[in-house]
């Protein structure tokens with residue numbers, strides 16, 4: 001994939017080549033222990049590097065969860081910098097899960113940190129929270145687009161507490177989540193008009209959210225966390241996403257990582273999920 005391409009094009013190509021799947025790198029303390037590692041920066045580095053080496057040439061997207069690196073302080077953040085670089089070198093796209101959301105002027109600093117190639121924490125895409133208002137995300141949206149990078153906006157999250165905020169109704173009767181989906185649809189319009197297969201602004205819609213009643217055709221990718229440890233199955237994706245299924249990037253972290261530390265077992269766990277998702281897509285397109 002050549003430099004200068006949009007994130008939408010790069011992700012679309014990766015999903016076609018490798019199958020639509022994102023493997024999360026979440027070094028939970030319990031997983032470090034299960035892998036025979038200490039819950040310190042050395043164990044963290046071994047864990048994350050093993051995951052990158054085992055999965056990086058297989059999956060379309062690797063998603064390091066920043067929180068599990070930050071809990072080890074500056075040494076953990078240094079590990080995260082290396083993990084982002086090593087993961088990008090494998091050919092997988094790297095989605096850094098940091099869920100940032102703040103006032104616009106501070107969002108520019110987050111944009112500099114995660115979306116500008118001059119930063120050691122720059123990834124192919126980053127997760128953001130729009131719940132300080134969608135336009136507060138503008139610095140991240142613009143900086144990411146300027147560098148051919150992507151942004152995933154939280155819309156309908158996988159956790160049971162999410163509906164308290166996301167299902168609430170605004171004055172015009174729309175849900176808060178639906179309002180965010182509309183903003184993302186508008187943000188992707190120009191890229192689609194220019195012929196990109198996917199816009200560079202994705203949304204997060206949990207695989208656990210059931211038939212949510214929202215229009216999920218936002219023109220960008222739909223990251224679907226919640227498979228495995230949070231209880232959702234590949235079959236649930238059909239109910240949640242319906243006609244938007246081809247734009248979905250299902251994601252699992254603990255479900256895959258608990259197969260480690262054997263690299264082959266990690267890879268096999270990811271490949272099984274990718275095959276299940278491909279089967280689902282095949283059956284859905286045959287029924288359409």
Ligand SMILES: O=c1ccn([C@@H]2O[C@H](COP(=O)(O)O)[C@@H](O)[C@H]2O)c(=O)[nH]1
Nearest residue numbers: 024065157158206225229230252253254
């Ligand atoms: O709605 C959301 C948004 C993000 N996540 C993140 O995905 C992984 C899920 O880990 P599992 O081990 O597969 O449950 C984790 O990093 C979350 O912060 C999410 O779960 N739901």
